[in-house]
Amino acid sequence: MGAPPAGRPGEATALGCTVVAMGSGVGFSVVGIEHPHVFELVEGLLTAGAHEVGHAGDDGPLMELYEQWRADSPRLDVPAALGHDAADLVVVAGVPAERAGHAAAALRAGKHVLSDKPGVTTLEQLDDVVDAERSSGRRWWVLFSERFGNRAVSEAVRRARAGTIGRVVDVVGLGPHSLLADQRPDWFWDPATSGGILADLATHQIDQFCAIADPADTAVVELISSSVGNVSCPDRPTMQDVGRVMLAANGVVGTHRVDYLTAAGLGSWGDCRLMITGTAGTLEVRANVDPAGADGGEHLIQVDADGTHRIDVAGVELDWAARLLADIRAGTDTLMTAAHVHRVCRLAVTAQTRARPWPR
Amino acid sequence: MGAPPAGRPGEATALGCTVVAMGSGVGFSVVGIEHPHVFELVEGLLTAGAHEVGHAGDDGPLMELYEQWRADSPRLDVPAALGHDAADLVVVAGVPAERAGHAAAALRAGKHVLSDKPGVTTLEQLDDVVDAERSSGRRWWVLFSERFGNRAVSEAVRRARAGTIGRVVDVVGLGPHSLLADQRPDWFWDPATSGGILADLATHQIDQFCAIADPADTAVVELISSSVGNVSCPDRPTMQDVGRVMLAANGVVGTHRVDYLTAAGLGSWGDCRLMITGTAGTLEVRANVDPAGADGGEHLIQVDADGTHRIDVAGVELDWAARLLADIRAGTDTLMTAAHVHRVCRLAVTAQTRARPWPR
Numbered sequence: 001m002g003a004p005p006a007g008r009p010g011e012a013t014a015l016g017c018t019v020v021a022m023g024s025g026v027g028f029s030v031v032g033i034e035h036p037h038v039f040e041l042v043e044g045l046l047t048a049g050a051h052e053v054g055h056a057g058d059d060g061p062l063m064e065l066y067e068q069w070r071a072d073s074p075r076l077d078v079p080a081a082l083g084h085d086a087a088d089l090v091v092v093a094g095v096p097a098e099r100a101g102h103a104a105a106a107l108r109a110g111k112h113v114l115s116d117k118p119g120v121t122t123l124e125q126l127d128d129v130v131d132a133e134r135s136s137g138r139r140w141w142v143l144f145s146e147r148f149g150n151r152a153v154s155e156a157v158r159r160a161r162a163g164t165i166g167r168v169v170d171v172v173g174l175g176p177h178s179l180l181a182d183q184r185p186d187w188f189w190d191p192a193t194s195g196g197i198l199a200d201l202a203t204h205q206i207d208q209f210c211a212i213a214d215p216a217d218t219a220v221v222e223l224i225s226s227s228v229g230n231v232s233c234p235d236r237p238t239m240q241d242v243g244r245v246m247l248a249a250n251g252v253v254g255t256h257r258v259d260y261l262t263a264a265g266l267g268s269w270g271d272c273r274l275m276i277t278g279t280a281g282t283l284e285v286r287a288n289v290d291p292a293g294a295d296g297g298e299h300l301i302q303v304d305a306d307g308t309h310r311i312d313v314a315g316v317e318l319d320w321a322a323r324l325l326a327d328i329r330a331g332t333d334t335l336m337t338a339a340h341v342h343r344v345c346r347l348a349v350t351a352q353t354r355a356r357p358w359p360r
Numbered sequence: 361m362g363a364p365p366a367g368r369p370g371e372a373t374a375l376g377c378t379v380v381a382m383g384s385g386v387g388f389s390v391v392g393i394e395h396p397h398v399f400e401l402v403e404g405l406l407t408a409g410a411h412e413v414g415h416a417g418d419d420g421p422l423m424e425l426y427e428q429w430r431a432d433s434p435r436l437d438v439p440a441a442l443g444h445d446a447a448d449l450v451v452v453a454g455v456p457a458e459r460a461g462h463a464a465a466a467l468r469a470g471k472h473v474l475s476d477k478p479g480v481t482t483l484e485q486l487d488d489v490v491d492a493e494r495s496s497g498r499r500w501w502v503l504f505s506e507r508f509g510n511r512a513v514s515e516a517v518r519r520a521r522a523g524t525i526g527r528v529v530d531v532v533g534l535g536p537h538s539l540l541a542d543q544r545p546d547w548f549w550d551p552a553t554s555g556g557i558l559a560d561l562a563t564h565q566i567d568q569f570c571a572i573a574d575p576a577d578t579a580v581v582e583l584i585s586s587s588v589g590n591v592s593c594p595d596r597p598t599m600q601d602v603g604r605v606m607l608a609a610n611g612v613v614g615t616h617r618v619d620y621l622t623a624a625g626l627g628s629w630g631d632c633r634l635m636i637t638g639t640a641g642t643l644e645v646r647a648n649v650d651p652a653g654a655d656g657g658e659h660l661i662q663v664d665a666d667g668t669h670r671i672d673v674a675g676v677e678l679d680w681a682a683r684l685l686a687d688i689r690a691g692t693d694t695l696m697t698a699a700h701v702h703r704v705c706r707l708a709v710t711a712q713t714r715a716r717p718w719p720r
Contacts, residue, residue: 165623167591169589169591169602169619169621169718170602170604170617170619172532172534172615172617174532174635176637176642222719224585225584225585225606227613229529229611231527231529231611231639232639242529242530244530244613244615246585246606246615248719249719250720251589251591251718251719251720252719253587253604253718253719255532255604255606255615255617257530257532257615257637259529259530259637261529261637261638261639261642262663263525263640263641263642263663263664263665264665265641265663265664265665265666265667265668266663266668267667267668271642271663275534277536277617277619277621278621279591279592279621280623281623281625282536282621282623282631282651284651289668290653291642291644291661291663291668292661292668292669292670293650293653293654293661293670294653301651301652301653303622303623303625303626303631303651304623304625305623305624305625306625307625307627308625308626308627308649308651308652309652310652310653358529358611358613359582359608359609359611359612359613360610360611
C-alpha cells in the first residue's frame with residue numbers, strides 16, 4: 001500500500017502546459033476510495049492533463065486522506081459520480097466485489113472506465129462488464145500497475161516482445177506483498193469481497209505473462225494449475241495469504257506466486273520479481289528492491305551472448321495515463337487491447353475459482 | 361561443466377595431517393570418467409584423506425585429463441575396479457544409464473558406492489540398486505553437488521530447517537546450465553543414455569526441495585506436474601533442453617525449472633537460484649553468480665523482521681567427503697539418509713517418466 005503522493009498532481013510541472021493541453025477535455029469522476037491505488041490512478045490522470053469532476057465513496061481514513069489531497073473535488077453520491085455530465089471517464093476503486101457493478105453502470109451511462117485491479121471478482125461480473133462495454137461502445141481498462149507503473153517491468157516486457165533474448169520459453173513471476181494487518185479494511189479479509197488472492201494480486205503476474213507470451217492476444221492461454229492457502233492468519237479463517245498459478249501459451253510456461261508474507265524488514269511493500277528465460281538470454285526484474293544489494297527499485301538485468309548488463313531504465317516513460325487519454329479522445333488502442341484486459345481478468349478469476357487448497 | 365582442479369588434491373594442506381589421519385584406511389576405485397563431476401568427487405575424497413586404488417573407463421579427452429591429474433592411479437578394467445580388494449568405496453561416474461549397473465555390482469561385491477548424479481535413469485535401475493544396497497548392507501550415496509558443493513545453498517537449507525524464516529511455505533529452484541554443445545559426448549544428447557533433463561539436472565532441485573520441506577524423510581512428497589521440451593536444439597530431436605517439475609510436501613510447494621539455455625555472456629556454467637519463502641522471512645540464493653551485481657558466487661540473502669542481510673557464508677564448511685568417510689568407517693548416517701537418496705532419485709525419474717511435452 002503506497003502513501004498518497006506528496007505533491008499536488010496536475011499543478012504546473014516542467015511539461016505542464018503541453019501535458020494539460022494534450023489531456024484537456026477529458027473529465028473524470030471517481031467512485032470508491034477503498035485502496036491507495038486510487039491515488040496512483042488519479043495522480044496519473046491529472047498529470048496527463050485530465051480534470052476531476054467529483055468523487056464518491058464511503059467515509060473512512062482513506063477518504064479523509066483523499067479529500068485532504070483533492071480539496072477542490074466535490075463529494076458526490078454514487079449515481080451522480082457514475083453519470084456526471086462532465087465526466088468522460090469513471091475511475092473505479094471501491095470494494096473489489098463492487099467494482100464491476102460500478103463499471104457496468106458507468107459504461108451503460110456512456111462513460112469510459114478505468115478500474116483499479118481487480119476489475120471483477122466473478123466470471124458473471126466479467127460477462128456483465130464485457131456486455132456493457134460492447135453494447136455501449138465505451139472502453140473498460142484495468143490498470144495492472146505492477147507493469148504500467150514500473151519502468152523495469154515495462155522495459156523487460158518490451159525487450160522480451162522485441163526478441164532481445166530470442167524466443168521466450170519460461171516466465172517466473174513473484175508478487176509478494178506486506179500483510180499490514182492493522183491497516184486493512186474488513187473487505188480485505190474475505191474473498192467474497194476481495195475476490196481472493198489470485199483474482200486480486202495475481203492479475204499483475206497474469207498480465208505480465210500474457211503481455212510477454214502472447215502480445216497479439218490471439219493464442220489460447222492454458223491454465224495448468226492453481227492453488228491458494230492461508231498459512232499465517234489462523235484468526236482469519238477465510239483469508240488467503242498465499243497462492244500460485246501456472247499458465248502456458250505459445251510455448252511459454254509461466255509460474256507465478258503471490259503472497260502476503262513479506263517480512264517487515266524488507267523496506268518495501270513487496271519484493272516483486274520477473275524472470276524471463278529465452279533461447280538467447282534472460283531478463284530479470286527486481287521490481288521494487290534488490291534486497292541487500294543495489295539501492296533503489298526498478299532493477300533490470302539482461303544476460304545475453306555478450307555479457308551481463310544492468311539496464312538503465314531511468315528514461316523509460318511511464319505514460320499509461322497519456323496513452324489512455326489519447327485512446328479516449330481518438331478511439332485508438334495504444335495502452336492495451338480490450339481482449340488483453342478481458343483475458344487477464346478471466347484467467348485470474350478462473351484460477352481463483354479452480355484453485356486447489358495449498359498442500360498440507 | 362567445471363574444469364579439473366588446479367592443484368594435486370590429497371597433498372599436504374594446512375589441515376593435511378589431521379585430515380589424512382581421519383580418512384586413512386578408506387580406499388576407493390573409480391568406474392567411469394564421463395563427466396567432469398568425477399574430478400569434484402575424487403578431489404573431495406582425497407582432500408578428506410581417502411586414497412585411490414585405481415580407475416576404469418573408456419578412452420577420451422576426459423580420461424586423458426584425468427590420467428594427467430591422477431598420474432599415480434593405475435588403470436584397471438571395470439571388473440577389477442568394482443571388486444578391488446583395497447577398495448571400500450567405488451566412485452561411479454560413467455555414462456548415466458550405466459551407473460546403476462556399476463553401483464549394484466559394486467554393492468554386491470561388498471563395496472560402498474558414491475555416485476555422480478544421476479545415480480539411476482529408470483525406476484527398474486533404482487529398484488535394483490536399492491535391492492543390492494539392502495542385501496549387501498552397504499551404502500549408495502548420490503552426491504547432489506549443487507547443495508553439498510555450495511556454501512550458500514548448504515547454509516540456506518540449514519537456516520530453513522532451523523526455522524530462521526518461520527514455517528517454510530514455498531520454494532523456487534532454478535537450475536539453468538550452459539549447453540556447451542561442442543564439448544558434449546554422444547550420450548549427452550539422448551535421454552536413453554543421459555536419463556533426460558529431469559532425471560539428470562532436476563535431481564539437484566529435488567534434493568534441495570526435499571531437504572528443506574521434509575528433513576525427516578517421513579512425509580509423502582507429491583509430484584504435482586512435470587514437463588520437458590526441446591526449444592533450442594532442432595538438429596538433435598531427442599534432446600531435452602528445458603524441463604519443469606512441481607512438488608509438494610508438508611505444506612510446502614516447490615517449483616523447479618532446469619534448462620540448457622544459459623547465454624554465453626553469463627560468465628558461469630549457470631545462474632542457479634533458490635528462493636525460499638517462510639511465514640517470517642525469505643532466503644534467496646544466487647548460487648553461482650549475481651549477474652551484473654556483487655562479485656563472486658555463493659550469495660545468500662536473508663530478509664526477516666529485522667531487515668535484509670547478506671549472509672557471509674565463507675565459514676560454512678563443505679565437508680561432504682569427511683562426513684561420507686566417517687559414515688563409512690563408523691556406520692553412521694551424518695551425510696544424508698538412504699531414504700533421502702532413494703526418494704530424490706525416485707522423484708526425479710518419475711517426474712521424467714510422467715513429463716508432459718513442453719507446451720507449444
